[in-house]
Amino acid sequence: MFDELMRAGWPALEEVAVDGWVARFSGGVTQRANSVMPLCAPHDLDHALRHVERLYAERGLPVVFQLDRSDxxxxxxxxxxxxxxxxxxxxxxxxxxxxxxGTHDADIAEAPGTDWLDLWWAVDxxxxxxxxxxxxxxxxxxxxLYATIRDEHGPAAVGRLALVGDWGGVYCLAVRPDARRSGLGGAVLSGLLAAGLDHGVTRxxxxxxxxxxxxxxxxQRAGYVDAARYHYRSRRS
Known part of the structure; x- marks a missing residue:
């Protein structure tokens, strides 16, 4: 379930199906969008590995797998x-x-503005x-949905909520360095989810x-609990 939620919440620019795997490519920007998501075991493991290694080599990218503990x-x-x-x-x-x-006000938009992008990129x-x-x-x-909280210096904190059915994916939570330790991370999270309610986001x-x-x-303070985990395996193609 989470594989498909994350796939929809952070979509790669290009996907190639490889015998039960999805190879994702986005110009090398972020590992999630440039990694192999193994949805099921391939019929021929060695052939599938050679195939994805060739695909990443053709694009000049390292081969990256996103996976949990498995064979x-x-x-x-x-x-x-x-x-x-x-x-x-x-x-x-x-x-x-x-x-x-609690409830916190945030400016909510359906697309990231230039100031939203500038703050997120400056932090992350x-x-x-x-x-x-x-x-x-x-x-x-x-x-x-894209949330922004501003102070006298401009955007102080931003966040993104991907809308996938009744699920919302929290991404890109970023607080300007000089505005940290003032509760803005929680305020952005609260603002995003309050806005998400209007779009049917219940979890x-x-x-x-x-x-x-x-x-x-x-x-943890917001009530999130561990549901799964993953890591990456990578090597230069």
Whole structure:
């Protein structure tokens, strides 16, 4: 279930089906949008591996798999794929989060404005203007809501809620460095989910790096609980 939710919530610009796997390509911008999602076991594992390795090599990208602990994980380990970025998937009901965080006002839009993009990219972005343009295409590849909280200096915190049926995917939560430790992360999250209610969002998921203790404390306080986990295996093609 979460594979398909994440696939819809953060859509790659190009997908290629490979015998039960989905190889995703987005110009190298973000690992999620440039990784193989193994939905089921291929009929011929060696052939599938050679195929995806060739696809990534043709695009000048490292081969990256997003997966949980599985037989494939062990195979990739033996083949020299490096383990990285262990990540938790957490879920919560919308009413639980709003009860925990309270109601906060945020400017809500259905597309990311320039100031929203600039703050998010300044905090979390990796790359130049071309990479930001690709990231903007990923963001707008499916329906979503974009929250911004401003102060006297301009945008102070932003976030994105992907709309996937009655689920909302929390992405791109970013707070300007000088505005941190003032509760703005929780305020953006609350504002997003309050707006999501009007779109039928009754529950949400998010992904958080296992080592990100600060974010995990916020999400625990908001009522999120662990539901699954994944990591990446990668090597240069």
């Amino acid at each position: 494939l994980d062990r195979v990739l380990d033996v083949r020299g794929y490096e383990f990285g970025l262990p990540t938790l998937i957490q879920t919560a009901h919308t009413d639980t989060v709003l009860a925990a965080l 972005g990796r790359g130049d203007a071309d990479a930001l343009a690709i990231a903007a295409k990923i963001l707008t590849g499916g329906p979503a 949400s998921w998010l992904q958080v790096r296992q080592e990100n203790a600060t974010a995990r404390r916020l999400y």
